[in-house]
Amino acid sequence: MANIFETLNPGTDVTTTRTLLHEAIPLTGSIVSGTYTDKTTTGEENIKNYSHGMFQSVYDYPYLSSSANHIFDLTVGYSDNSDLSSSANVQNAKKINMYNELALVCLGTDVTGAIEQFENDLVIADDNNLMKEMFFVNFSRLLVKDSIKKGTFSLVIGTGSWSVPFGVPTSCQTITDSPSASATQGTAEGQTGDWAPLYVTTPAYQTGSVGAIFYNLGIVALTGAVFTSPPGQGNPINHEFLKNNGIHQGISGAFTNVPISAACDGFRHRIQNISFNNTTEINSAIYFCRAPATKFNYSSNPTYTTGSKIRVKEEATSMPRAYVTTVGLYNASNELLAVAKLSEPLRKDPNNELTLRVRLDY
């Protein structure tokens, strides 16, 4: 228990700071597709499909193992005013629901309460350039942490045939949020955090964005039109987007003729590489604890004295001396709130002053 206190002046002795800690997150295609193929039953061991059939979860290892980590969820959906929307479609209502749910979470509602729709520009209120058929990648918090770092997202997809999706160099398209990837740069502040359009890096195809990334939510929305040729233009013409029950489906068929899980399988099959950097914000309070020259030169440690003499003094005429090992932070009622330990004791005597910088992370 301390019996001498040095009052902290909030104006001069206390400050706050914020540090950004990042992680580099590479996800290769071999992690999300093809490695943990279960040869005895259907599917892959690191892919979890649910009975509700509304999305599929991807793990980095067979999910029945305790070592496995959930890395992202995949789903597809389309707007109820999409040309592809039809009651005859497989899981029609669920695909509309998924689109609406993701749009609500990512974009919110307009002034009338109607759910906004995805657009390939930064202005969502004007309902122009709508993206009505979408793939959604919802990354786990384990990877995203506080947010995806802006300008670092990259997704390489194969737009070739089902059998050789990455067959020729032109089949691989890099989709990124990097400002250099697009002439129309920038991000927007949405109702649920910052977001930005995604562009194909091939300059000839940069007529519009092919999706959006929501940094704080960790969600990537990608239009189905990216799998047309050239990306982002024209009607879906790829007739071999996926293979379900032995039958090839084009990109339109992926939305209409097969369940969500099968469309997700097709999308995973075409992921060659995903990478981004995440950000963790570390907020800190810094206390400058000052020991003036004439204070803190004595210790209340019971071993400080021996035979009524200060143990660390060689000569009786020497100045008092103490070794600082700990800094206690007290509240206004002199109640000990926190303790900071020094890595090694610091000598303190009337000839010197100490300022100890105590950082409290939270």
Place this chain on the structure above:
Amino acid sequence: MKTHPSCEFFIFDSGVYYNSIPSTSGTINRGADVPITAGYVSLYELNVDRLSSSTGRFIGPLGKPEEPSVAVVDNGLIYPYITKDGTTLTWRSVATASNYATDFEFGDVMSSSYPMSASITREYMAPLAGKLITGDPTLLPAGADPVSDSTPVEVFNRPKYPHYWALKTTLDYYGYISEHYKVTASVNNSIVYKDQQTINLLSIPSIFYGSKIKPGTVSLKWYYTGSLAGELKDTRQNGELIQVWSSDSAAYNDKVGGVVLYDEGFVLLTGSWALNDETLPIVKGDGTAYAPSWKFFGAGANDGVSQATTGQNFYNASFVLSFKGTTEVQTTTMFANARRGEVNFSNNPTYLNYVSESAAIDETPQQADPNYWIITSSYLFEEKERTITNFGSSSAQHYSASFKRQVYISKIGVYDDNKNLIGIASLSSPVLKEEAQDLTFKIKLDI
């Protein structure tokens, strides 16, 4: 709320196995353990079954060509990094192995690596554990005794086993609990100097036990060729590890073979009596065969001791260290009261009997039936009186019970001062609440 997770380490042939979890080979990273070697816990749960490789890619902006240090390299693994800035935050390894001020410029990327892991470690301190580099067992030499004049005196004044020295104050502190903790102890009318003993130090990271090891749960078992040779337990819950069983050294039962520091996660073993008549090589770099004893417990637990560094028959020894930890979960307890006369209505749509939303002005007996649908050209909207569904249980078969006002409570909402719903507690099965009943629900929220 306190919980006590069980921990068991099996040590055999210089391998450690935690809670009987075997090694699992990866699919991508074949031959390597997933996510890390058995006996360790992965602290970040990342990079499961991955290979580090040179992809030639970068994540995020590349930066200027002449400044490759600001680029984040894609090496196939997840790893953390910090950009040097004004906060001067850095990795511990950067601060010790590099010169933070001159080796990095502002904007440079300083990276670390995953997975980070933790496991138990053993340190065998040969006799005179408290000696200095000089060999002096007790005091710092006043004068210099360096081998060469160029070597600073302080180098020779350092403790040979600094981990033990760092614990000496703590050991003396717990001397009020048991004399056996003390560095200089008076035991059975004789003075025992830990500085002069052989000390076997087992270090247990706190991730395994939480805030402290639960007293009374520590058990150490020494196996020789698979048969139990002896067992130590802290039966008195005061940190003393007492031999409770032995196959061949029963005379030493009830003797103290070491102490455990519950809060700090250390086990110090000093018992040097033979547990049986066998011998085996068990000291690193020493081919001599020793009798099994507590000072050799845990040999091979991340201490460099193996068959190669000792000799044949080292694998005759195996050990089990088990204990329970203590983790404290902060819990908020709330009492939700449903008093008599209150909470007696449900918003569930099926709580009220169905009635047509439209009704004609002139009601016929049929129209009075709330389930009777009327189709006519003239309507008058009037909210009909609706009856509460009578779901009381009759004691007589085929007869409905008399109406009683009652509800089934299935969920409890927790609201803040502004009536924002901040939590929902769901009951495992609905609870019947009758008009005249008082009910109190106890809700626990783990923080």
